[in-house]
Each structure stands twice: as structure tokens, then as C-alpha cells.
Amino acid sequence: MIPGIAPKLAAPPVASAPQPRHMFVFGAGFVGRYVSERLLAQGWQVSGTCTSATKKRELEMLGMTASVFDATESNLENIHSLQQATHLLISIPPIPGIGDPLLNLNEDLRRTLSHGNLEWLCYLSSTSVYGDCGGALVDEDHTVNPKSESAKLRFKAEKGWLDLMDDLNLSAFIFRLGGIYGPGRSALDTLAKSKSLSQRQKLRESKQYTARIHVADIYQAILASMSIRCARKILNVVDDDPAPRAEVFAFARSLMQRRYPDLITKTIDVKSTGLDYKESIIPAEKQVSNARLKQGLGVKLLHPTYRSGLQSILDSWQLES
């Protein structure tokens, strides 16, 4: 020790209060809301964006801090709760002709995400990035071959988020989701509302394999990824049963006929759509593997098939009524 200079005493350890967990959801739509409601119930702070004042009020009613935000027009400056976020869920899809509108904010985004609180980021992508694989089983190492404009933009967005997070030395998860269904959005809801199939739904009707996932299992995957530090970054989030959509609708119809026959008022006949399939369909046949989701993240699917997923939605109707 140098005479006259007292050794500096190490500061007594201060019991630092655990940082409150704060999820910020860019694009609090179907999945974003589902996740937000559950995290709020777990005591999280949850903030998020939407594109209209009406939706903002709905999010606030859930207990969220909400901001109206159109990524093609606004910057991030006025979204104050973003600075406190420890977790970030990106659910805004790429826009044709524009790309990922958030990534386009570039420097603004980079500055905001480097604030130091961020522990976890998840970008919700799509299995569409694989393109057509001729019905083969594809895992996350399979070469991606996006064919449609939206799938190409999706893949570019995945890469953009991974690169950005690498630059910031933060880790990011990319979830490649199958078709999302859950309470309020399912074959049962389509039948009950007597809605005609959308153009996109009609096009998908002729596919042999359709990857899908119940929103409750997306939520499970999100929770599991938060607690695993060295998981693989890209994960397929799909169930075990890539059944064709016609099979799913037939099952939904049989469920409803048994329990709510009066609710089915119209037959949705895909053959009567008048679409020229040859012109409209880009083939995208594949069976998407969820082995990494199960073995890497340890997720045990609540709804491994559409059957249990639809049954649980129907059961929830009964509870509500």
C-alpha cells in the first residue's frame, strides 16, 4: 500500500431491485394482444403500438400503454415507453414495395434499441420463407427459397433483424410461424360468421400441407425462449399436423354441427370461387419440422393438432355463453 493513501473500500453491495419486466409489442394485433393480456396477468408492464385511435383505446382497456404508430410515417421519438422495454416483440409484417417498415427507420431504430435495457427480442416471421420444397420435411437448416413477393420481404426482414441485433451485440429470436389460429380466428369462427373465405384462404385451399399453430403455443414458445440463453435463434413454430385446410374445415363443421347446428348457415364451397388457380398459386408444399421447438426450447405443445385446438376454441364458446 502506498503510504498516505488509504485503500478504497469496496462499496458495500447494494441490493439492486430486480428490473421490472417490460414487454413492448410493435404491432399489437392478434398474437400481440394475446401475449400482452397474459403477460399483464403475470404482473408484467406491457406497451404496444397499433395504427388507429380505436385500437389504442382497446389496448389501454387491457391495461397496456398504447401508442398509435404507423411505421411508414412516424419515427420512434414519441414512443416513450420503448425506452424502458426489457423485451421486444416485433409483429409488424413487411409491406409490399416498402419492406420492413421498422427496419427502414434505421438509425432511429438503432439508437433506440441500444438504450441498454433490452434483454430479449423476437421477430415473428413465417414459414413462407422456405418456398416450395415439393412436400419435403424442412427444418431450420433447410435452404430458404422464398418465391412470393411477401416471402422474399419476410426473409429480408429476418436477416435485417439478425444483422441489427448482431451489430448491437444483442440476441434475437426469429420465429417462423405457421398459419396462426386461436380464439376469434379459426375455421370455427369463419363458419360461425358465415364469412366467405378470403382470396388468400381460397388460394391455400388446394394445398396438400398447411403448417399452422395455435396462438397459445406461440405464447408458450415466447415464454420458453426468454429463459433459454443459448438456444438456436431461428425456430419453426408449427404444430405436428400439417393437414390440408379442407380437412380442418370439415372437422370444424362436424364439431359445430354437433354442438351449434344453428350457427352454420352457409356452405363455404371452395370450388365455387371462380378463381383461376393456375394463374394465382405459387406452389409452396412442405412439411415444416418443429423438432427444434420441442427439443431446443422444450416446448410441449398444448395443441399438437388442429383437432385439439379447435375443440378448445369450441369449449371456450360454451364457457362464455
Ligand SMILES: NC(=O)c1ccc[n+]([C@@H]2O[C@H](COP(=O)([O-])OP(=O)(O)OC[C@H]3O[C@@H](n4cnc5c(N)ncnc54)[C@H](OP(=O)(O)O)[C@@H]3O)[C@@H](O)[C@H]2O)c1
Ligand atoms: N396470420 C398468420 O397466419 C401468420 C402466419 C405467419 C406469420 N404471420 C405474421 O406474424 C405476425 C403476427 O401475426 P398476427 O396475425 O398477430 O398479425 P396481425 O393481427 O395482422 O397484427 C399485425 C400488427 O401490425 C400492425 N401494423 C401493420 N402495418 C403497420 C404499419 N405500417 N405500421 C405499424 N404497425 C403496423 C397492425 O396494426 P393494427 O393493430 O392497427 O392493425 C397490427 O397490430 C405478423 O407479422 C404476421 O404477418 C402471420
